[in-house]
Amino acid sequence: MINIDGNILEDNAHISIYNRGFAYGDAVFETIKVVNGKKLFWEDHYFRLMASMRIMRMEIPMNFTMEFLETEISEILKANGFETGNARVKLIVYRNEGGLYLPEHNSVGYTISVRPLQTDVYTLNTSNYEVDLFKDYYVAPTLLSTLKTNNKAINVVGSIFASENELDNCLLLNTNKNVVEALNGNLFLVKGNTIKTPPLSDGCLKGVMRTQIIKFVGQLNDFELQEASISPFELQKADELFITNVITGIQSVTKYRKKEFFNSVAKMLLEKLNVAVRLS
Known part of the structure; x- marks a missing residue:
């Protein structure tokens, strides 16, 4: 119905x-x-x-x-x-x-x-999850790109590209060649005690789960949140990458090109997310 x-x-x-x-x-x-x-x-x-x-x-x-x-x-x-x-x-x-x-x-x-949906909680998928950049088309960093509209051509074509290249997801770039987001969610990068996510001014989706994760990171004493541009060069220097959306919650990236990543921060934030869901 x-x-x-x-x-x-x-x-x-x-x-x-x-x-x-x-x-x-x-x-x-x-x-x-x-x-x-x-x-x-x-x-x-x-x-x-x-x-x-x-x-x-x-x-x-x-x-x-x-x-x-x-x-x-x-x-x-x-x-x-x-x-x-x-x-x-x-x-x-x-x-x-x-x-x-x-x-x-x-x-x-x-x-x-x-x-x-089959699951009633957010779980951390620890199986292999490989991503790469999608560079055929770019996101224009404007207010319209932060909205969830029916104009999703880049996400569709990017998803086909990922499937053809046996990737689990792709990361989108904006016209300034900064990494903006994944095809189906917002991107977070962990390096040391810093957790970065692209700012809305770079053209990323104003994700509901992004908002929740930013709030959770703000409650952590050992980490600093930065809403700042992410260059492709930073991806291979990161300790951890993860993607967020309201259906999956948090998806850890295990591999970007030759670099493999940990998932300890994603696991910790996922626990906080499930606590928030139970208390809501």
């Missing part, structure tokens, strides 16, 4: 070919992890969605309160039998059809879909 503009319909329901999210990528979205029926970091997702809609100059309906959208998500979880289960929820908000590049208006519609 799927929610389209508040109507719960069968999965085979269709949207118009003139839908602007389909025709122009004129849409923003949030991917939310649900554990035992609980929507993790929902407040962070909601406020990022509202900020994204404002940046995209979409009208925010009066009824788009945090409570309203949470109820809409709960209803579609219930309709699919996940009200107390584990699921991946995708909430897409698109500008309503009309116009070409220039919209006729800025009103919006939305869809909410769900998929089952």
Whole structure:
């Protein structure tokens, strides 16, 4: 079952070919992890969605309160039998059809879909996880690149490149040739007692899990957080690399080219993440 503009319909329901999210990528979205029926970091997702809609100059309906959208998500979880289960929820908000590049208006519609998840906690995957740089195309470091929109061509092409080269993931560069993020999450680099992550001004996604990890690092006495540009040269000098997103939590990188990495910091932060999830 799927929610389209508040109507719960069968999965085979269709949207118009003139839908602007389909025709122009004129849409923003949030991917939310649900554990035992609980929507993790929902407040962070909601406020990022509202900020994204404002940046995209979409009208925010009066009824788009945090409570309203949470109820809409709960209803579609219930309709699919996940009200107390584990699921991946995708909430897409698109500008309503009309116009070409220039919209006729800025009103919006939305869809909410769900998929089952097998695990109810964040676990550290310690199997081999190899990455390399994707250098065919670059991220423009602008405010738009920090949003979760339907314009994900570089992520799609990069994922195909990774698959063709037997890589588990790729790291994206911006037009200044700094490392920005992975194809499916934010990047953190550990060197000594410093933990670095690219700043939003470099064009990385304003990730919800990125926000959580930054908060956890701030609670550590033995480490210093830096939001600073990361050059490709630094990757091979690092002690540890890991990637974050709300579904996986933390994914340790085991290998970048000939360099292999540890995962002690990722493991420690993952423990803090699971404590936060249990207490939320």
